[in-house]
Amino acid sequence: MTAEFWIAQTFNGLSYGALLFLLASGLSLIFGVMRIVNLAHGSYFMLGGYVGLSVVWRTGSFVAALLAGAVAVGLIGVAMERLFLSRLPGQTLGQVLMTIGFALIFQDLALLIWGGDPYTIPVPPLLSGVVRLDTLSFPIYRIFIVLVAVVVGLLLWLALDRTRTGAMIRAAVDDAEMAQGVGIRVPRLSLGVFALGACLAAFGGVIGGAFLGVYPGADFEVLPYAFVVVIVGGLGSLPGAMVGSLLVGLLDNFGKALFPELSYFTLFAPMALILALRPTGLFGRV
């Protein structure tokens, strides 16, 4: 185990954690405001990747793929929330079954439209290549992912902490009923947060599509990671999602590198430990 191994693995874990942040920050906010266990959140990630893939094939533009993926899946999120989930306020089990129903439908539709072959979204030339430092090499695309996550994190933090809407969202996370009582339109807020979460997941899906690939089953593969991030970080907490993503990215990466046979165990066991000590997660309050 040389120093290079540790640096390279830390960097890989960091970039994977950055991708997870895009996925999990939205899930965490949705949880926080609506208390919905959205099992279709991984599907947003996968659908974003597929939409992005089609757009890249047509236009060759990575930026267009990012926008199209986020907007298309955001609209799906709006439709799901307005037409279906808003009919089940407070019914945890009903929401779970409904979102898994959607996840199955999305999985099958994706298979129908894009087939079963794995694809990769081509990395734009500007972002391909590596940065060399002595004997170490860092892919530019992974550095880009980290930067994107930092920017998204900052924007989310500014929006939540410095704007009126952000204050209303925080109020709804703390106590949705009281927020409604003081005149905040929680249903509209919920719709916005749900759409934002879907957009972010799809955005992550396009970015991840050039890094992990786009393939059937990606939805249920990333879902548990997003859940662990949210559980570890705490419901509805943005700092929690940041710290959780980093922890999970690093744990997963070192787990896979050091103990390949137990890699999931090395991810979930620390989660169990954190829960045993802090049942609401590191930053959760409820």
Add this chain to the structure above:
Amino acid sequence: MDHRVVGALLVLAGAAGIAPALPAYPLTLLTQALIAAMLAMSLDVLLGYTGLPSLGHAAYFGVAAYAVAILATEHRVGFAGCLAAGLVAAAVTAALFGLIAIRASGTYFLMITLALGMVIWGLAFRWVTLTKGDNGVSGVPRPELGLPWSLWSPLPFFYFTLLILAVAWALLGLLVTSSFGLSLKGIRESESRMRVLGYNVWLHKYLAFVIAGVFSGLAGALWAYYNGFVSPVDVQLVTSVEALLMVALGGPGTLAGPAAGAAVIVFLKNFVSVYTKRWLLILGAVYIGVILFAPGGLAGAVARRRR
């Protein structure tokens, strides 16, 4: 006799009576439905009676199935040894997971059981030296019980499964009507009230969790023998959610309802996949339809009709 006992006996006797007349394929499906019914009933103890929606119930099913499959193929262990090992493995897993999960409630309980279920899936998938990873453990022999009938043929195996289901059903029925079962219902309705009345709520929930895990393990052990093959698919999230759907479809808190829900799902899955490749689409629509149009499940619909 209680009308529920009469009903259960009639269903079991009906299944036993109709079985010899069935061709092999429907008979194996019916066997599969019995195993699924056992899984659904075990989850009903948690979801329907205690109000704990577990998203990781396939874990105990899978741990027992793997224990049976590995012992029966690689170590040539007999039926009693395999069954005992499977049940112990499920019980130990549930006892460990329960320590973590029972601390939480509501949404947190859902997420934690989901993540714990994924631990088992991850081990099944990645711990290749033990579980053979994605390839799964195949070639599990049917039990040799020294009976005149070989359990390799469908009919004797069906009766074997039916007998075990009848015993499990009776035990679970006794459990939920016992004073312990009534306390569970009390906890489901109002945890704080039960706590004030002096009940050890944590212990009740924990025991319910472990008992549900053991019965889930019993279903898993039968599944390993029935299918002859155990793979990570048996412990994945979708399997856990399918168990939840069976309970929700049948009507939580009724035991018989989830068993019926399990049968409906098993037959639907197999028949639909004969006619179309798009059965996931249809299954997804069933999930959404059940929630929108039959919130109380089949049992709820029957109860409404009776009123």
